[in-house]
Amino acid sequence: MYLDLYKGLRLRPEDLTSYDSPLVGFDGKIVILKGKIRLPVQAGSEVVEVDFIVVDAYSPYTAIVARPWLHAMKVVPSTQHLKVKYPSGDRIEKLVGSQSMARQCLVAAIRHQGGGEPSAPSGQGL
Template sequence: MEDCLPLKQHLEELVAAGHLDQYIDGGMKVAPPGQTEPNGLATLEVAPQGVINVIHSIIEPARVCELRGMIKKAEHMRETLFVQPAVKKGKSEEKDILTFSSKDLERIQMPHNDALVVTFRVKDFDIKRILIDQGSSVKIMYYDAFKQMKLDDKDLALAMSPFVGFNSQPEWPVGKIILPVKAGSVIKQVEFWVLKVPSTYNLILDRGWLHAMQAVASTYHQVLRFPAPTG
């Protein structure tokens, strides 16, 4: 029953209609009049009590005036040095618009929870199972893929620091290496850190690579798009 989506949806509809209150702890709470949207969801119209910002550090009172003066000076320099670029009058054609549409979903079996995994040409090899990880800040090549590319440990530069992942356990890379990565018609020189740990992927490309490619990734559409000389 856990995998029966139509049954789950039907049960949720019965709960929303109030037919299963006796089976739910506390029953369903009815939204106040005038605070229910057409879809049956209660709206939150109460104003927030405040805004919580990020606290970067604690500033001593004696430094407040000094910092205010520095901020004013920086604002003055920005206004003085800023030059507004000339704008041509008339309509300007927008280029390199990256979009996704429902047409991209025609080949996708929905619903899904898949990561975005692609195939690129790395050096002289077509490497499959490359994970596009927007949460990563480093590009990783796993040692098994490194050896299958007929590379040797002597090709690696020395790595001076370990990685610390979400499990807080440090992993020392074997080394690092710069290799060309070809995506479509675009080639970028990429520095990989080589790790000798088990993985279901061959490579991981991070948000730094995405920014260098000016790429936009959509895990929902299972598509990666970026501007290239040919469009």
């Protein structure tokens, strides 16, 4: 979880527990860790407790969920379709991502790194 979201949720610094494992960002740089916190995450009608590592780094995203959440929810992800499906009671629910929002996040991340506007290969969009 990025610090902006942590502050936006009005969580206090004293709610964090220490977390001392090194973390390297997508750009290869060491990320400043603030600590760890366990929070409930709701997806549809399901609620699962998830441990978040809080980091002080730039990101166009608010949080990145990892395998523990995927396993706890029994999620089947499809990055190609920007969807996750998971069992809920006697039915299958799904969460659908936004291709345009994913593109905006990618553009923001590239601009932040000083790379300018990304270009997709001919005939392919993000």
